[in-house]
Amino acid sequence: MKLNLTDEQTMLAQSVARLVADNSDRTGPNGGAEAHHDPDGWRQIAELGWLSAGVSESAGGFGGSREMAVVIEGAASTPLAGRLTPVFMALNMLEESGGAPDLLAEIMAGQKLACGLLPEMASNLEVRRTGSDIRLSGRFPAVAMGDAAEVVVLALDDITVLIDADADGIGKHGFRAMDGTTQVDLALSEMAVRPEMILASGDPARTVQDRARLCHAATMTAECTGLCKSLFDATLTYVKQREQFGQPIGRFQALQHRLADMFIALEEIRSLALATARAAEEGNAQSRPLSQAVTGSIDRALHIAKEAIQLHGGVGMTDDLPLGAGLRRIKMLQVMLGGGETHRQTLLSASG
Amino acid sequence: MTFRQQVRAFTKERLPADIRDKVMSGRPLQRDDHMHWQDILAAKGWIAGFWPKQFGGCDWSPAQSYIFQEETTRAGAPWLLPFGVNYVGPVIYTYGSEEQKARHLPGIVSNEVFWCQGYSEPGAGSDLAKLSTRAERDGDSYVVNGAKIWTSMAHWADWIFALVRTDPKVKPQRGISFLLIDLKSPGVSIRPIRSIEGAHHLNQVFFDNVRVPAENLVGEENAGWTYAKFLLGHERVLSAEIGKAKRMLDRLRAVMAERHLDEDPHFRTQLNKLETDLLALEWTTLRMLDAVMDGSAPGFEASILKLRGSTIVQSIAECTVDALGPQAIAYDVARLEAETNDPAAEALRNMGIVSEFLFQRAPTIWGGSNEIQRNIIAKHALGLG
Numbered sequence A: 001m002k003l004n005l006t007d008e009q010t011m012l013a014q015s016v017a018r019l020v021a022d023n024s025d026r027t028g029p030n031g032g033a034e035a036h037h038d039p040d041g042w043r044q045i046a047e048l049g050w051l052s053a054g055v056s057e058s059a060g061g062f063g064g065s066r067e068m069a070v071v072i073e074g075a076a077s078t079p080l081a082g083r084l085t086p087v088f089m090a091l092n093m094l095e096e097s098g099g100a101p102d103l104l105a106e107i108m109a110g111q112k113l114a115c116g117l118l119p120e121m122a123s124n125l126e127v128r129r130t131g132s133d134i135r136l137s138g139r140f141p142a143v144a145m146g147d148a149a150e151v152v153v154l155a156l157d158d159i160t161v162l163i164d165a166d167a168d169g170i171g172k173h174g175f176r177a178m179d180g181t182t183q184v185d186l187a188l189s190e191m192a193v194r195p196e197m198i199l200a201s202g203d204p205a206r207t208v209q210d211r212a213r214l215c216h217a218a219t220m221t222a223e224c225t226g227l228c229k230s231l232f233d234a235t236l237t238y239v240k241q242r243e244q245f246g247q248p249i250g251r252f253q254a255l256q257h258r259l260a261d262m263f264i265a266l267e268e269i270r271s272l273a274l275a276t277a278r279a280a281e282e283g284n285a286q287s288r289p290l291s292q293a294v295t296g297s298i299d300r301a302l303h304i305a306k307e308a309i310q311l312h313g314g315v316g317m318t319d320d321l322p323l324g325a326g327l328r329r330i331k332m333l334q335v336m337l338g339g340g341e342t343h344r345q346t347l348l349s350a351s352g
Numbered sequence B: 001m002t003f004r005q006q007v008r009a010f011t012k013e014r015l016p017a018d019i020r021d022k023v024m025s026g027r028p029l030q031r032d033d034h035m036h037w038q039d040i041l042a043a044k045g046w047i048a049g050f051w052p053k054q055f056g057g058c059d060w061s062p063a064q065s066y067i068f069q070e071e072t073t074r075a076g077a078p079w080l081l082p083f084g085v086n087y088v089g090p091v092i093y094t095y096g097s098e099e100q101k102a103r104h105l106p107g108i109v110s111n112e113v114f115w116c117q118g119y120s121e122p123g124a125g126s127d128l129a130k131l132s133t134r135a136e137r138d139g140d141s142y143v144v145n146g147a148k149i150w151t152s153m154a155h156w157a158d159w160i161f162a163l164v165r166t167d168p169k170v171k172p173q174r175g176i177s178f179l180l181i182d183l184k185s186p187g188v189s190i191r192p193i194r195s196i197e198g199a200h201h202l203n204q205v206f207f208d209n210v211r212v213p214a215e216n217l218v219g220e221e222n223a224g225w226t227y228a229k230f231l232l233g234h235e236r237v238l239s240a241e242i243g244k245a246k247r248m249l250d251r252l253r254a255v256m257a258e259r260h261l262d263e264d265p266h267f268r269t270q271l272n273k274l275e276t277d278l279l280a281l282e283w284t285t286l287r288m289l290d291a292v293m294d295g296s297a298p299g300f301e302a303s304i305l306k307l308r309g310s311t312i313v314q315s316i317a318e319c320t321v322d323a324l325g326p327q328a329i330a331y332d333v334a335r336l337e338a339e340t341n342d343p344a345a346e347a348l349r350n351m352g353i354v355s356e357f358l359f360q361r362a363p364t365i366w367g368g369s370n371e372i373q374r375n376i377i378a379k380h381a382l383g384l385g
C-alpha cells in the first residue's frame, strides 16, 4: 500500500501551492469575502488540471481520490476549497454513472459548472412516484457553488438525477455564510424527473451514491488537513517569534504542550484523511469508518483552530489573520447537512 | 422585598424590550444600547452600587453586587460596561486626589462620561509591565507618545485611563504611572480593528505628542503598577458571569427544544455537563464571596472564577451553535448590525448566536489570559513558582 505521495502527486501539490501563493491577496482571509464565482480564476484552475484531478484516466481525467485530496488540501486556506468540493462530487458522480461523458468533459475543462448533492444534504427530501411519474421535493439549505452551477447531479438511493439548475420547480435563494462565501438555499418543489434526466438507476445508482459519499468525506478530511496545517504552521511560527517576559512564548512549557497536542491532532487528521482517500480509491463505502474519519477530523480541526486563536492572544481575535476564518469554515463543515454533525448522527444510529 | 426581588422587579419593569432582545440573541450592541440602559441604572442610583455612599454608590456588599449582576444579566440586561464603574472609578476614589474625585466620579455615577482602558500594547500583553508608551514631564504637563492596542470601545469613549512609562531606567514595574487622558486631546488618533465575528469593538489608540495636564496623574508618579494590580483584582472578581451563563443556558435549552434535540444523547450529555459546570462555578463564587465578606480571601481565588467563568460561557456559546446546526450557516455582519430589532426574526437571532460563539473566544484571552491565571494559581496558590 503506497501511503506517501507519488512524484506526480507532489508536482500537483506544488502547482496548487504556487497558484494559491500567487493569489494570496485574493485568497487570503478577506478573499473569503470574494463571495461570487470568478470565471477567469476558474478557467485557470481548469487549465492547470485541478478539475481533472478528481476523474480517472479512463474517463479523460488524470487522477483519482488522492489527487483530488491533494488539490483540496492545497486550496484549503482559500474559499476555493469549498467551491471545488461540489464540483468534484459532480465529476465523481458523472464518471461513476457513465451517463453524460460530454458534460463530464465540459466540466473538467472549466466550461460548465456542476454541483453534486447527496440526500443527507437536504432536509425533508421526498421522492414521490406515481406510476412512471417521479417528483422531487425538499430543501438543500446550503449549497456551495449553487449560485453559479448550471447543472446539479443528485445521487439518490436508487436513481442518479441530472437536473438543469434553471428547471421548473427549483427555487434558489443566495445568502452569505459564516465562512464568507455565498451559499444557496436550493428548494425543489414537485420537480419532475423526466426519464432523460436519470443517469443511473438501481444498483448502479447505489454505487454512484457510495462514490459521492466517499468523495464528500475525502474532500472534507482533506480540507481539514490543509486548513489545520496552515493554522498550525502559523501558530508554531508565532510562538517562536512573539516575545513576552523576555523570551519567545514558545519557551513556556505550558505552551509547548499545547503545541505538541495540536501537532498530534494534525497528524491524526492527516491519518484520517489518508484512510478516507484510500477508502475512496478502493471504493470501500463502509459507513462507520467514513463517519469516524469525518467527525474525527472535524473535531480535531476545531481544537486546532481554537488553540491557534488562543495562543495568538489578542491578535488571534482579529480578522487580519486567517485564524478566525479557519474557525468559521471548520464550524461550517461541522454543522452543515452532510457534514460532521450528520456523520455523528450516523455513528449514533444503529444502522451506522 | 429582598434585594434580589427588588433588582428582579426593577429589571423586569425598566429594561427596554429592544435591548433585551438584542442581548438575549447575542447580537452586538451599539453605544446607544449600552448608554440607554446605563442611564436607566444611573437614574435609579444603581450604576455604581458597590461604591461608597459618599461617592455616589450604595455601599453594596459583594453579595449584593453579585446578586445585582446575576439578576440583571439573567434577565437580558447588557453587560454593565466596567471601564468607569469597576475599573477607573475605584482607582480614583482609592488613590486619586480630592480634585480628581470631584472631577471624575460624578460623570461615572451619572453615566455621562464613557471611559476606556489603555493597558495593553503591541509589545506588552501578558507581560504588561513591559509597556513602552512614554510620558515625559514637561512643565505642568506630561507629553505622551506611543500606542495602545485592543482598546475596547475607544471609538465610543470620552476618556482613557492609561498606563504609561514615566521612568525607563528602573525595573519595569517601578517606572509606570497611571494617567487619565481626554481622548479629544490633540495628537490622539484611533484606528479600528475588526474582530473575527466581524464587529468593531477593538481599537488601536495612538498618542503623538499628546499633552496631558500633570493634574491627571493618579496617585504618585511611578506607582502606577500598584494601582493597575488593584484594578485587575476588580476585573477578575466579576469575571464569573453566572447570570449570563444561566441566560445562555436558557437559550441553549430553547434551541435544543426547537430543533428536537432534547432527547438527543449527545446534546443531553453536553447540556448536563454545562449545567453541572455552572453549578460548581456558582457555588465556588458563593464560597469566595463569603470569604471576601469575612475579609479572608486570598487574591488568587479570583483566578479560578476568571478561568472557569470564561470557559463555561465559551462552551455554552459553541454548543448553542452546534444545536442550531445548519441554521447557523447564514451569517452576515452587515445585516446583523443594520437591521431593526425584530424579535420574531429567527434568522437574526441565529446570526447573533454565531456572533457570540466567535466573540466568546476572547474572554479566555483578555483580562489576564487563562494561561496566565494558571501560572498565578501554580505560583501563588500552590507555591510552585
Ligand SMILES: Cc1cc2nc3c(=O)[nH]c(=O)nc-3n(C[C@H](O)[C@H](O)[C@H](O)COP(=O)(O)OP(=O)(O)OC[C@H]3O[C@@H](n4cnc5c(N)ncnc54)[C@H](O)[C@@H]3O)c2cc1C
Binding pocket: A242, A244, A245, A249, A252, A254, A255, A310, A311, A312, A313, A314, A315, A317, B116, B117, B118, B119, B120, B122, B124, B125, B126, B127, B149, B150, B151, B152, B153, B202, B362, B365, B366, B367, B368, B369, B370, B371, B372, B375
Ligand atoms: C476582545 C478583547 C478585548 C480587550 N480589551 C482590552 C481593553 O479594553 N484594554 C486593554 O488594555 N486590553 C484589552 N485587551 C487585551 C488583553 O488584555 C490582552 O490581549 C491579553 O492581556 C493578552 O495579551 P496579548 O494579546 O499581547 O497576548 P500575549 O501576551 O502575546 O499572549 C499570547 C499567548 O501566549 C500565552 N502566554 C503569554 N505568556 C505566557 C506565560 N508566561 N506562560 C504561558 N502562556 C503564556 C498567552 O496566554 C496567549 O495564549 C483585550 C483583548 C481582547 C481579545
